[in-house]
Amino acid sequence: MTAMTHPVLKHPIEGAPDGRSAIAYFGMGCFWGAERLFWQTPGVWTTSVGYMGGNTESPTYDEVCSGRTGHAEVVRVVYEPDKVGYNQLLKVFWENHDPTQGMRQGNDIGTQYRSVIYTTTSEQQEAAETSKTAFEPVVRGAGFGPITTNILPAGAYWLAEDYHQQYLHHNPNGYCNHGPNGLSCPVGIARQDELPAQQGIRRPSGS
Template sequence: MSITHPVLKHPIEGSPGPGAGIAYFGMGCFWGAERLFWRVPGVWTTSVGYMGGKTENPSYEEVCTGLTGHAEVVRVVYEPEKAAYEDLLKVFWENHDPTQGMRQGNDIGTQYRSVVFTTTPEQQVAAEEGKAAFAPAVTAAGLGAITTAIVPAGAYWLAEDYHQQYLHRNPNGYCNHGPNGLTCPVGVAKAQVEVERPSAG
């Protein structure tokens, strides 16, 4: 039986319909990351799980060994007419450090890497444009180069029940996510290209 999201009141493995968008983000421990996304207006449901590795249906303990190659990710199901993919990207870029490689703060390991798993060519383009637009702000802050990978999504393995919406059930639980003090001008690169493109005729 599918779990009902305690905040959004929808099945965590469900969808509002065929026009729904699905996005996946890895930005360190998935507990705090999931809470960031379920607070975005237009997000229909969220869940946490594992993606980007080689083992089928891995357990949390297996992922933590680093041997499976999976990242901890948040699956976000959203209604495009209410939430743009760029809105989700802005949450992603502005609430973790995308320069730390295989870690996020004191959380060290491949499962904590910064990664965007895309589900459409449009998401791939938008994520790459957002990364390019954010890079100058990151460099100016002295944080170094962005290490975030942007790759097509593969198999998603739902994490164990006790991980789902963890910070709703444990409000004082561990969370290392929050504003990084930088602003990502999501969509700026695309807008600039459109402005510079010669008009027809």
């Protein structure tokens, strides 16, 4: 049975504050490190990790890792829009993984590690697509290929097993391949021609 309370944020991991919250989903490789990035973001109310985008119901981790179900590892982010905007969450997403690797992050290879954004409103869909368009020339300018991130309306979300939830809180020295990639996504901050010169993406290391 999944623990009901987030050990860091002290809110139910499957809950949301009535009338003042929104939900976003992000897949950026192994969900352990990705979840920590979002629970550390001010204005985020709770987080959990799970599976989305596949073709079976209630998948297990082993089934997802087989590649046969088509699911991605994702973070469910419940946030308060009056405290943190969706564009700020997009910046966390774009700037902390390599969105050009297709079905992998570093040495983590498989469909579950693909870069993906699942949107819950038309406004999120538009904002995510706009951010991708804005980030593309930054990535290309750093010498990398096209962004492979998929942006799709959210479907069913299947909560992952207990031991995956807030994994890096319970295992502070556990595996994590997320962190700044050296690029700045120009979402809501400046025009592309106003940004400083960028450095190359830091490729995530494998386990």
